[in-house]
Amino acid sequence: MRLDYSVVLSKLPLFxxxxxxxxxxxxxxxxxxxxxxxxxxxxxxxxxxxxxxxAFFYVWIIRGTPVMVQLFILYFGxxxxxxxxxxxxxxxxxxxxxxxxxxxxIIRAGIQAVDRGQFEAxxxxxxxxxxxxxxxxxxxxxxxxxxxxxxxxxxTLKNSSIASLVTITELLRTGEQLIYTTFRSFExxxxxxxxxxxxNSFFMIIASQMEKRMERI
Amino acid sequence: xxxxxEMQNVYKSFGQVSVLKNFNMQLAEGEKxxxxxxxxxxxxxxxxxxxxxxxIQAGQILFEGSPITEQTDLSTLRTKIGMVFQKFNxxxxxxxxxxxxEAPMCVKKISKEAAVQDAMKLLDRxxxxxxxxxxxxxxxxxxxxxxxxxxxxxxHPQIILFDxxxxxxxxxxxxxxxxxxxxxxxxxxxxIVVTHEMxxxxxxxxxxxxxxxxxxxxxxxxxxxxxxxxxxxxxxxxSRINSF
Numbered sequence: 001m002r003l004d005y006s007v008v009l010s011k012l013p014l015f016x017x018x019x020x021x022x023x024x025x026x027x028x029x030x031x032x033x034x035x036x037x038x039x040x041x042x043x044x045x046x047x048x049x050x051x052x053x054x055a056f057f058y059v060w061i062i063r064g065t066p067v068m069v070q071l072f073i074l075y076f077g078x079x080x081x082x083x084x085x086x087x088x089x090x091x092x093x094x095x096x097x098x099x100x101x102x103x104x105x106i107i108r109a110g111i112q113a114v115d116r117g118q119f120e121a122x123x124x125x126x127x128x129x130x131x132x133x134x135x136x137x138x139x140x141x142x143x144x145x146x147x148x149x150x151x152x153x154x155x156t157l158k159n160s161s162i163a164s165l166v167t168i169t170e171l172l173r174t175g176e177q178l179i180y181t182t183f184r185s186f187e188x189x190x191x192x193x194x195x196x197x198x199x200n201s202f203f204m205i206i207a208s209q210m211e212k213r214m215e216r217i
Numbered sequence: 218x219x220x221x222x223e224m225q226n227v228y229k230s231f232g233q234v235s236v237l238k239n240f241n242m243q244l245a246e247g248e249k250x251x252x253x254x255x256x257x258x259x260x261x262x263x264x265x266x267x268x269x270x271x272x273i274q275a276g277q278i279l280f281e282g283s284p285i286t287e288q289t290d291l292s293t294l295r296t297k298i299g300m301v302f303q304k305f306n307x308x309x310x311x312x313x314x315x316x317x318x319e320a321p322m323c324v325k326k327i328s329k330e331a332a333v334q335d336a337m338k339l340l341d342r343x344x345x346x347x348x349x350x351x352x353x354x355x356x357x358x359x360x361x362x363x364x365x366x367x368x369x370x371x372x373h374p375q376i377i378l379f380d381x382x383x384x385x386x387x388x389x390x391x392x393x394x395x396x397x398x399x400x401x402x403x404x405x406x407x408x409i410v411v412t413h414e415m416x417x418x419x420x421x422x423x424x425x426x427x428x429x430x431x432x433x434x435x436x437x438x439x440x441x442x443x444x445x446x447x448x449x450x451x452x453x454x455x456s457r458i459n460s461f
Contacts, residue, residue: 121380124268125320125372139310146407
């Protein structure tokens with residue numbers, strides 16, 4: 001069978017729709033994941049034993065289990081306990097919980113990489129912990145966090161393909177549905193791959209711009 | 218006469234290591250005290266206990282007559298106690314001017330105009346008005362430390378603690394920082410200075426404290442400590458310093 005991209009390319013609008021669903025899942029998962037991550041990092045650095053252990057177990061469990069299993073528990077497992085949610089909610093929440101654990105560690109490391117003297121200088125001027133974090137340590141930690149965060153963002157965008165398994169018609173599932181009717185597996189999967197690459201490349205370009213802007217500090 | 222800082226039987230340890238052992242010290246308003254001593258003798262720890270960057274295990278510290286306890290509002294206490302660090306610790310993401318106005322605006326809630334006006338006076342006082350828009354990275358060590366001094370002054374503290382302010386500087390930059398500190402001393406600022414600059418101690422100090430192994434070995438007027446030290450340990454420390 002010879003390669004023929006014409007059928008696949010004629011369905012390009014379908015792929016573009018799939019891309020938008022992928023971006024939508026990724027965007028909300030990352031937004032929520034950042035909230036989980038920042039909260040988790042602050043808990044991990046807190047002197048409060050309870051908060052600290054909650055964050056520790058969160059990171060331990062999520063990093064130690066596959067994201068696919070986590071998503072299946074949310075979407076297929078929880079209904080048995082009476083907790084039902086739409087495939088979209090389960091997909092976004094599952095990815096957010098997963099990426100949040102990694103972001104927790106990234107942000108914790110970033111904050112700890114800031115020189116201890118910065119805390120002390122700010123405290124000695126009378127600044128409160130929150131002010132020190134928001135105005136002095138946070139902005140410096142961002143610099144350390146950007147490279148690993150970019151990798152994590154890219155990972156999350158790619159992991160969103162797993163959402164196809166809980167029946168969300170994102171990019172990968174769009175492709176698979178097209179294979180049922182066209183039998184063009186190679187062409188479809190390569191187009192899907194190229195589209196993921198394009199989306200991630202935008203991420204990478206924006207990130208390298210940001211890094212350049214942060215260079216002076 | 219009331220003391221601005223009074224340390225009574227202060228005990229401080231890091232794990233198994235006792236850093237301060239029944240440490241007693243009083244400081245009167247306007248007094249300039251220089252603490253000298255070998256490294257590891259607990260000099261810096263004395264300063265860090267006063268503004269509660271370190272917690273003490275026993276004894277008490279009084280500031281302006283009232284004891285510092287768990288209930289003390291640390292933010293308010295620290296606005297009255299300035300600190301200058303060995304490694305400057307300027308905020309690298311802020312310009313010289315922004316470094317100085319940060320705490321007055323954020324802690325004392327002073328308007329930006331007023332904070333900038335005051336900061337410019339302070340930059341002028343440390344001779345760096347032309348560097349107001351420079352980032353710390355663009356300044357020499359000596360300039361950074363002078364900005365750090367201006368930053369501490371911006372809170373108009375009752376006292377400033379100098380923790381080896383010239384130890385991280387190249388030798389040719391030490392003079393400009395000491396010059397600024399001498400001016401502050403002449404203006405009547407209360408200060409405690411931990412330093413290895415014996416010339417500065419001799420010239421500026423009202424009182425020199427020699428510390429070793431967490432206790433005060435000897436204290437007195439600079440001429441007494443430097444020319445007729447009573448204790449052997451003081452003598453041997455000073456002869457080692459002078460032999461360089």
